[in-house]
Amino acid sequence: MSKQIIAYGALVERSIDGGTTFEKIPECKGIAIPMVETDYQDVTSLDSPGGFREYLEGLKDAGVLSLPCGYTSAGYAQQTADKALGVPVKYRTTLKPAVDQTTGDIFEFSAFPTPQVEGGDLGAPVGMNVSLRTTGDVSWEAGTPKA
Template identity: 40%
Template sequence: MTAENVVPGDLCTVKWSVDGVAWEEIPGCKTVGVPEENPEYRDRTSLSSPGRSREWGVGLTDTSELTLSCFYSSALYKKALEFKALRKPIFFNVELPPEDGVQSAGDVFDYKAFVNPSTPTVDHEGDLMTDLKLRPTGLVGWTEGAAL
């Protein structure tokens, strides 16, 4: 990949939705967040394993927790508390800008996560922030952007 084809994070759009239909951009979001998938590998070694070598099998996959850092506003904090009070995961959508010369529309990641807002004790360059601590659940979806 050459430098001109690097996807700039500041052009990404991070949205949330209670139903996966009506989307709203997260205001003041400074970070882009897509959960990592961490597969579990189960030890399947037995006394009859070839060469007395360990054998592994794939187990469940866990999606890692992540934090979206946003500039504080009472409206954002209130909305995040409302989502937390629902006690169910909400939908997240991360739209990447198209790769120059490669795509007419960028890739999209989607996932569901529980929301837990907090206001960290440390400010960011003098600005009060709200951290949206997310605990994803289920699969992380990926839709490839449209080619030119």
């Protein structure tokens, strides 16, 4: 039996007090989990063995995420207020538990939010995308396994 999960049932929250209290982001339609990439610096020299390029591990970056949401006035107000703070906001994504877990995995990171209202076609729901420019480290905590 597969132990994979679907995104439905996950929780995406944000904290403006450094992670003491978290509040749900309304109408999320996706999850926010950064992908950490590492830059590699070319350190090849005239005496590199066999003429192969050599690299040195450089800085890491978790990039920019796109968090899809349904537009609500409350959600837009929340995100524009967060953007106006001018400091990173802490985000937490809690996945629903897999079949062999009692609690789901948790990802935490900080980012600068930019809300973007997406106009829908006639009769379609109005959406909102929150662009999250990550800053700093990303943490991951595995869910609790079932006994």
